[in-house]
Each structure stands twice: as C-alpha cells, then as structure tokens.
Amino acid sequence: MPFVHHHTPKRYVRQMRAVNALTDKYRKMSDEDLKAQTTLFREQLAAGKSLDAIKIPAFAVIREADRRVLGMFPFDVQVLGALVMQDGNVAEMKTGEGKTLTATLPMYLNGLSGSGNFLVTANEYLAYRDAQEMGKVYRWLGLTAVAGVAPAGGDPHDRDLKKIYQADIVYTTNSTLGFDYLMDNLSGTADEQFLQGFHFALLDEIDAVLLDSAQMPLVISGAPRVRSNLFGIADQVICLLREDIDFKRSNDHKKVWFTPSGIDHMEEYLGLDGLLTQKHRTLYRHLVLALKAHQTLTRDRDYVVDEDGVSLLDLSNGRKLAGMKLEAGLHQALEAKELVPVSNQTRTMASITFQNLFRMFSHLSGMTGTAMTDAAELQETYRLSVIAVPTNKPNQRVDLPDRLFFSTQAKLEHAVALVKDAYTKGRPVLVETGSVSLSNLFSRILLREEVPHNLLNARSAAKEALIVKEAGQPGAITVATSMAGRGTDIKLGKGVKELGGLLVVGTERMNSARVDNQLRGRAGRQGAPGETIFMVSIEDAILQEHGPKWLRRYRRRVAKAKAKHQPIPKVRYPITGHYRFKHLITKAQHNAERDDRQSRTQTLQYAEIMRVQRDTIYQTRKQIMTAPDLTDMLNSVFKMATRAFVTAHPQPTRSELADYVLNTIDNHLVVADSIDQNWHPDRPKETAPFLQQLMVDQLTKKLENIKEDQQLYFERMCLLKSLDNAWIDQVDMLQQLRQIATNRSTAQHDPLLEYLKDGRKSFAEMKETFARRAVQNLLLSELQFKADGSIDVTYP
Numbered sequence: 001m002p003f004v005h006h007h008t009p010k011r012y013v014r015q016m017r018a019v020n021a022l023t024d025k026y027r028k029m030s031d032e033d034l035k036a037q038t039t040l041f042r043e044q045l046a047a048g049k050s051l052d053a054i055k056i057p058a059f060a061v062i063r064e065a066d067r068r069v070l071g072m073f074p075f076d077v078q079v080l081g082a083l084v085m086q087d088g089n090v091a092e093m094k095t096g097e098g099k100t101l102t103a104t105l106p107m108y109l110n111g112l113s114g115s116g117n118f119l120v121t122a123n124e125y126l127a128y129r130d131a132q133e134m135g136k137v138y139r140w141l142g143l144t145a146v147a148g149v150a151p152a153g154g155d156p157h158d159r160d161l162k163k164i165y166q167a168d169i170v171y172t173t174n175s176t177l178g179f180d181y182l183m184d185n186l187s188g189t190a191d192e193q194f195l196q197g198f199h200f201a202l203l204d205e206i207d208a209v210l211l212d213s214a215q216m217p218l219v220i221s222g223a224p225r226v227r228s229n230l231f232g233i234a235d236q237v238i239c240l241l242r243e244d245i246d247f248k249r250s251n252d253h254k255k256v257w258f259t260p261s262g263i264d265h266m267e268e269y270l271g272l273d274g275l276l277t278q279k280h281r282t283l284y285r286h287l288v289l290a291l292k293a294h295q296t297l298t299r300d301r302d303y304v305v306d307e308d309g310v311s312l313l314d315l316s317n318g319r320k321l322a323g324m325k326l327e328a329g330l331h332q333a334l335e336a337k338e339l340v341p342v343s344n345q346t347r348t349m350a351s352i353t354f355q356n357l358f359r360m361f362s363h364l365s366g367m368t369g370t371a372m373t374d375a376a377e378l379q380e381t382y383r384l385s386v387i388a389v390p391t392n393k394p395n396q397r398v399d400l401p402d403r404l405f406f407s408t409q410a411k412l413e414h415a416v417a418l419v420k421d422a423y424t425k426g427r428p429v430l431v432e433t434g435s436v437s438l439s440n441l442f443s444r445i446l447l448r449e450e451v452p453h454n455l456l457n458a459r460s461a462a463k464e465a466l467i468v469k470e471a472g473q474p475g476a477i478t479v480a481t482s483m484a485g486r487g488t489d490i491k492l493g494k495g496v497k498e499l500g501g502l503l504v505v506g507t508e509r510m511n512s513a514r515v516d517n518q519l520r521g522r523a524g525r526q527g528a529p530g531e532t533i534f535m536v537s538i539e540d541a542i543l544q545e546h547g548p549k550w551l552r553r554y555r556r557r558v559a560k561a562k563a564k565h566q567p568i569p570k571v572r573y574p575i576t577g578h579y580r581f582k583h584l585i586t587k588a589q590h591n592a593e594r595d596d597r598q599s600r601t602q603t604l605q606y607a608e609i610m611r612v613q614r615d616t617i618y619q620t621r622k623q624i625m626t627a628p629d630l631t632d633m634l635n636s637v638f639k640m641a642t643r644a645f646v647t648a649h650p651q652p653t654r655s656e657l658a659d660y661v662l663n664t665i666d667n668h669l670v671v672a673d674s675i676d677q678n679w680h681p682d683r684p685k686e687t688a689p690f691l692q693q694l695m696v697d698q699l700t701k702k703l704e705n706i707k708e709d710q711q712l713y714f715e716r717m718c719l720l721k722s723l724d725n726a727w728i729d730q731v732d733m734l735q736q737l738r739q740i741a742t743n744r745s746t747a748q749h750d751p752l753l754e755y756l757k758d759g760r761k762s763f764a765e766m767k768e769t770f771a772r773r774a775v776q777n778l779l780l781s782e783l784q785f786k787a788d789g790s791i792d793v794t795y796p
C-alpha cells in the first residue's frame with residue numbers, strides 16, 4: 001500500500017455515506033435514547049462484536065451528540081478524517097478544519113471499550129482545554145473523560161492518577177504519559193501502578209509529537225552521583241586541541257569526534273596509554289563531554305551564563321528552560337567550560353524515547369495539518385500511512401513566494417513596511433519571528449513607526465492563546481515567536497474578509513517546511529481568505545547552518561566591500577528573482593530536514609537496545625509484583641547467582657567459597673560445618689548444587705520466622721529492590737556508553753555495533769548483579785518484628 005494518499009480512498013467515502021444515512025435516525029431520538037446508545041454499544045462489544053463492526057452507528061451517535069452538546073455537527077470531511085484515523089492512519093487535515101472536533105469520533109468509539117485511550121498533544125494547555133471542552137460530550141454520553149495533565153499553574157503531583165488512568169478517555173501530553181509510565185515502573189507495589197494498558201492513542205499534531213520531540217528522550221533522574229573532578233581536567237585538555245587535526249566537526253556543528261591524532265595528543269598531555277580501553281573509560285567519557293561542550297554548544301544561543309549558572313535556552317522561542325539540564329554530564333562539562341562551579345550530576349533512573357512509548361500502543365493514529373512532508377518517515381518508523389482529507393470549503397489562502405533580502409536589516413525594514421501598510425488599511429497581521437530577541441527588536445521598530453501591536457512574550461501558553469485568538473480582529477497587529485499560539489483558532493473580525501483576511505508574515509524560514517506550514521495555517525482557516533509571506537535574508541540561521549559553501553564566501557566578499565565603503569547594489573532590495581538565490585532556502589531546508597531525519601533514525605537505533613532490555617525488566621517486575629507464588633523465580637535467581645560464582649571460580653578454594661558464602665548467604669558463617677561436610681575442593685562440579693541447596697535452606701530458615709501472609713511480600717520486596725537497583729545502574733550505564741559511542745572516530749569502528757556489543761555485555765552483567773543482590777537481600781537482611789505485627793527490614 002502506498003504511504004501517501006493525496007485523495008481519500010473510496011472506501012472511506014462509502015463509509016461516510018453510511019454514517020450520513022443514520023443522521024435522521026439519531027436526530028429523531030430523545031436525549032435519553034441517544035445516551036442509551038452507549039450502553040447498547042457496550043453490550044454489543046461485550047458480546048464479542050469488534051469496534052470496527054459498530055463504528056458506523058457509533059460515529060453517527062457521537063456526531064449527533066456533538067451537535068446537541070457542543071453546537072457543532074461534524075462535517076462530512078470530518079467524518080472522513082475520523083474513519084481514516086480509526087483505520088490506524090494519519091489524517092492530513094488542513095489547519096483550521098476542526099481536528100479537535102474530528103477527534104471526538106474515534107475517541108468515543110475506542111472509549112466504549114474501556115480505559116487505555118489517549119488523545120495526545122505536545123502542549124499541556126491544549127490537552128487541558130480540550131479535555132474540558134470535548135469532555136462534555138463524552139460525559140454526556142456516559143463515558144468517563146478526563147485531563148491527564150494538571151491545569152495551568154497546578155501541581156502535577158496533585159493529580160489523581162487512579163482516576164485519570166481508569167477513565168475511558170484521557171486527554172494528555174506525550175511527556176506526561178511518558179513520565180507516568182516510567183514512574184509506574186519505579187513504584188514498589190502493584191497498587192501504586194496506575195496505567196491500565198495502552199489501547200488506542202490518537203496523536204494530535206502527530207508530527208510535532210513524534211518527530212519534533214523525537215530527539216529528546218524522557219529521563220527521570222534520581223540520586224546525585226558522586227561528584228567527579230574529571231570535568232576540570234578534561235576541559236583543560238580539550239582547550240589544547242586543534243580542529244581538523246585533533247578533532248573534526250560536522251557541517252552543522254552538531255557532531256564532533258576525535259581523530260586518531262587527537263587521541264595520541266591527549267594521551268601525551270595526560271601521560272597515559274590506552275585512552276580508549278576499558279580502564280580509562282570514565283576519563284574518556286569526560287573528554288568527549290568536554291569536546292561537545294566546546295564545539296557543539298554556543299553561549300547565548302544554546303545557553304546563557306548568569307547568576308543561576310548555566311541555563312539552557314529553548315531554541316524555538318529563546319526562553320530559558322528552567323530546571324532543564326542536558327543529559328549525562330554534558331551540563332557539568334559546560335559548567336567547566338564556563339568556569340562556573342560544577343553542579344551535582346544526577347543519575348538517570350529511567351528513560352524512554354517517544355518513539356518507543358507510542359510503539360507500545362496496539363492501535364495508533366494521528367492527525368495533522370502538515371504530515372505530507374514527513375510521510376515516508378512515519379511509514380517507515382511507525383507503519384502509519386498518511387491520507388489527505390479534503391477541506392470542507394475550498395481553501396482560499398494565498399501563499400506568496402518568499403522575499404529574499406541581503407541583510408537582516410533590509411529584511412526587517414521591508415517586513416515593517418508591509419505591516420504598516422496593512423495596518424493603515426485596518427487589516428490584521430500576525431508576525432512570527434524566529435526568536436524572542438528578534439520579536440523584541442521587531443516590536444521596537446514598530447513602536448518607532450507608531451504601529452500599536454501586541455507583543456507575545458507571555459510566560460504562559462494560556463495567556464498567549466488568548467491574545468492569538470484575537471489576532472484576526474480589524475487592525476490587530478500581533479508579534480509572536482514561532483511556537484506561540486500553536487493550535488489556537490483565529491476567528492476573523494468584521495470586515496476583515498473584504499480586506500483579504502489575516503496576513504501572516506514570517507520573518508524567517510524554520511528548519512522544517514512543516515513548521516513553516518503550521519504558521520501559514522494560522523491564515524485562511526475554514527475557507528476564509530488569507531495571505532502568507534515569508535521575508536528571508538541570506539543572513540538567516542537556516543542558510544548559515546545548512547546553506548551552500550559558496551554563500552558563505554559570497555557573504556564574506558560583501559562584508560569586505562562594505563568595510564571599504566564600496567557600493568553593494570542589491571543590498572537594500574529584494575533579490576528574490578536572482579537565479580543564484582532562487583532555490584537557496586528550499587535546498588537548505590531539505591538539507592536540514594535530511595539531517596534531522598538521520599539523527600532521528602540514529603536515536604531510534606540507539607534506543608532499540610534500551611527498549612528490548614526495558615521490556616524484559618518491566619515484564620519481570622510485573623511478574624514479581626503480581627505472581628501468587630515466587631518459588632520458581634527464586635530458584636532461578638539462586639541458579640543465576642551460583643552460576644556467576646562458578647563461572648568466575650571454576651575451581652574455588654575453600655576460602656574463596658567461604659568468602660562468597662559469608663558475603664552472600666550467611667554473614668555469621670554458621671554453615672561453616674556444612675561446607676566442610678558437604679563440599680570438597682576436589683569435586684568442583686558439586687559447587688553449584690551445593691550453593692543452591694545452601695541458599696534454599698537458608699531461605700527456608702528465614703521464612704520460618706515470618707508469618708505466612710508476609711512471606712510473599714518479603715520475597716517481593718527483596719527481588720524488586722535488587723532488580724530496580726541493578727536496572728537503574730544499567731540505564732545509567734547505557735547512557736554513558738552512548739555518549740562514548742557517538743563520538744568514536746567512525747573510521748575504525750561502527751559506533752552503533754560497538755554500542756550494541758557493550759550494551760548487551762553490561763546487560764548480562766546486570767542480571768548477575770541482580771541475582772547476587774537479590775540473594776543478599778533475601779538471606780542477609782535483618783528482620784525486626786514489631787509489636788503491631790509488621791516487620792522492619794534492614795537490607796545488607
């Protein structure tokens with residue numbers, strides 16, 4: 001099946017007609033009868049009918065309920081979109097076509113089957129708002145529907161997780177769901193686990209959720225790690241290295257790696273050999289981090305340094321990312337680079353990528369205004385086809401060609417002139433800039449020109465949404481950063497249509513055409529007129545980072561001419577038509593998109609090993625927490641622990657064996673006699689069965705003191721504790737391995753294979769550690785029996 005459908009396949013049109021045919025039937029029903037349909041559908045599902053079998057009437061019912069409760073009757077194209085999504089595809093519906101309402105159809109249908117159904121956005125404000133608004137209709141029909149996120153300004157810890165995850169339908173964000181999932185799997189008992197399984201996820205703005213955020217895995221960090229003094233040393237060494245000789249950098253400056261000569265030099269400076277060996281792994285990791293801190297991150301663009309130390313900046317809007325730290329030591333390396341005190345590094349306790357989070361759903365689908373650009377990737381990674389759904393009314397928006405300028409200044413001047421012109425006519429304009437600083441600058445120029453306007457630098461998405469909503473009123477001029485007001489509906493004021501509708505002016509093209517289209521989509525909604533234009537300059541970030549080499553040379557020449565006060569003819573006027581510049585931006589954007597795609601694929605490849613291991617661990621956890629009897633598991637743990645010992649000591653001496661027994665099985669060594677009676681160094685084959693028997697006996701002895709109903713609980717706690725500790729170490733280890741892997745000189749090894757090998761090896765070691773710790777916890781822990789019948793366990 002092709003992954004891009006520019007027309008909606010006929011079968012969906014037929015199904016839509018079938019839904020239409022039921023309109024009258026449900027229109028005639030009383031409210032009570034309509035609500036009763038929910039019970040009816042649920043009975044049919046219980047009797048074994050599939051969701052597919054009831055989707056036509058269910059869609060017709062929710063559609064009628066939408067009309068009665070929300071006052072909106074989903075258009076035919078919205079029903080089409082819903083059918084497309086119910087089939088596990090991505091529906092491409094143009095911006096402003098009413099995706100929020102469309103979602104009610106598949107959400108209701110899936111909600112009929114019980115909990116585990118999520119509408120996911122990347123934005124907490126929207127999740128909360130839509131849960132309130134759309135929630136009305138589900139509740140009216142007798143389903144439970146809630147927001148998975150806290151209200152704006154609310155404390156996420158105050159959420160009632162039990163209620164949330166029991167609900168039939170949850171509106172939430174990708175990170176909230178991901179964090180809750182990870183937390184669920186850090187909990188100590190089954191009643192602290194709230195997620196009820198992953199049945200259906202409908203991702204709103206699926207490209208933003210899956211692609212834009214794909215690079216940053218969710219991380220739960222825990223206890224601080226022992227502070228390392230290697231950051232300072234590594235930083236000093238890195239300052240001595242030279243680009244291209246000791247290390248190389250990718251064109252976009254996102255990747256750096258050492259050359260063999262760089263390794264030699266560092267060994268020389270540090271006075272050691274074998275920097276790449278296991279022995280110096282920690283030091284090497286610090287060097288990699290320092291190199292990254294120096295070569296891939298730029299002060300005042302990626303981060304700022306102020307009285308709070310080093311803070312990251314959000315690239316999309318230039319705001320300080322409060323409380324966010326770079327993963328696995330990079331933040332500390334930055335602090336060393338900037339000579340501020342190195343903060344405590346925390347360990348990663350659990351981590352998952354969004355890709356892997358959503359791959360757990362048995363039924364995944366999505367909607368977006370702008371998926372076509374990334375259709376191939378969605379197909380490859382998630383097996384999702386993108387199907388275009390026609391607009392309700394013909395689209396009247398006019399996208400004017402970009403206007404290209406020679407300098408930022410010329411670009412801004414022309415953009416301001418454009419805004420001023422619209423303003424004098426009373427036509428509303430939405431200006432979007434690439435960064436906060438640019439929007440401030442733009443606002444100042446507008447002030448100077450005496451153009452009243454709204455500058456969006458509100459801290460909260462909620463406030464921004466309020467202002468953006470009004471951006472379609474006559475004479476309204478709104479200046480915002482690129483992400484502001486995403487998903488907010490802009491209604492046109494009186495007389496605006498006659499002026500040509502909303503004018504959207506972008507002052508920079510972003511790294512992906514998708515983001516640009518998202519901006520264009522603020523205009524021309526629901527068949528209204530509208531116009532969009534981008535003002536770009538060859539000084540824009542996209543061209544600097546992804547443009548051709550000759551452009552850089554060209555700019556240097558111009559700068560020289562400028563310095564000599566020689567005239568540069570084209571500088572003040574658009575150079576759009578010039579053949580050399582014609583496809584410049586588009587090409588640069590293709591480059592940027594390709595790079596992003598590649599690094600997403602890479603993230604996915606690297607995440608795969610963690611996924612496999614995490615699945616195993618989480619499954620084992622579940623088994624530990626829910627199994628009515630753990631004897632089998634305990635036996636296999638004993639076996640694993642003994643095997644590890646025997647492998648390390650194929651022919652143990654008595655003292656080696658006694659040592660092991662003392663540290664793992666019985667720290668008073670009351671079993672010393674048993675060693676002498678039942679074990680002989682000349683019969684090494686008997687070591688394993690002997691140890692295992694010893695463990696079983698010791699456990700039996702221990703359990704004799706514990707009341708029967710507490711035994712299972714005790715075993716559970718011991719196993720869980722050791723499993724979690726070992727797994728947390730492993731998660732942290734994988735992160736560290738990854739840091740090293742991506743920076744190995746690619747000539748000699750395939751870094752991914754190397755990573756896989758190391759990752760598997762450490763997983764095997766992790767299992768042994770788990771087994772040994774579990775045995776220790778079970779057999780060496782001290783028990784105190786309290787008066788109220790409870791037991792205090794002190795682990796070794």
Ligand SMILES: Nc1ncnc2c1ncn2[C@@H]1O[C@H](COP(=O)(O)OP(=O)(O)OP(=O)(O)O)[C@@H](O)[C@H]1O
Pocket residue numbers: 072073074075078093094095096097098099100101369486487488489521522526
């Ligand atoms: N069937 C309908 N009847 C009447 N109004 C509708 C209908 N469907 C949607 N609308 C209205 O259309 C507007 C746009 O809806 P919405 O914000 O959901 O669009 P969208 O597709 O999510 O846009 P974007 O991609 O920009 O987020 C809203 O004001 C909504 O109330």
